[in-house]
Amino acid sequence: MNDAASTDWGAGWRLVGPTVAALAALVVAENLGARPLDQLLLYAPGIDKILHFFQSAVILRVLHVVLQYVRLAPRLRLVVASGLTLVLAGFDEAQQTLAPGRHIEYADVAAGCCGAA
Numbered sequence: 001m002n003d004a005a006s007t008d009w010g011a012g013w014r015l016v017g018p019t020v021a022a023l024a025a026l027v028v029a030e031n032l033g034a035r036p037l038d039q040l041l042l043y044a045p046g047i048d049k050i051l052h053f054f055q056s057a058v059i060l061r062v063l064h065v066v067l068q069y070v071r072l073a074p075r076l077r078l079v080v081a082s083g084l085t086l087v088l089a090g091f092d093e094a095q096q097t098l099a100p101g102r103h104i105e106y107a108d109v110a111a112g113c114c115g116a117a
């Protein structure tokens with residue numbers, strides 16, 4: 001294998017870590033400002049499942065685009081993007097347990113999994 005090919009492969013993976021970290025930071029930031037959203041959701045219960053679905057769908061798409069710079073077969077790229085999206089969906093719910101009055105909602109995890117599929 002020539003040097004250019006190995007450099008391209010490594011450069012692509014170097015994009016994945018910061019992208020996942022940035023997406024996790026956005027999820028945390030969203031949850032830190034969730035108090036007004038929680039008040040709104042009291043008037044429309046269940047709408048947060050739709051938000052979790054679309055959040056995971058957007059995260060999946062972002063990761064899929066970033067993974068285009070990694071030398072992976074197209075199906076494997078989708079599997080890796082889906083797996084990372086599932087990890088972020090689980091992280092989204094797990095870190096909510098650190099906030100007072102918040103807990104893990106398994107329906108939110110399921111909605112996130114559906115968005116990652």
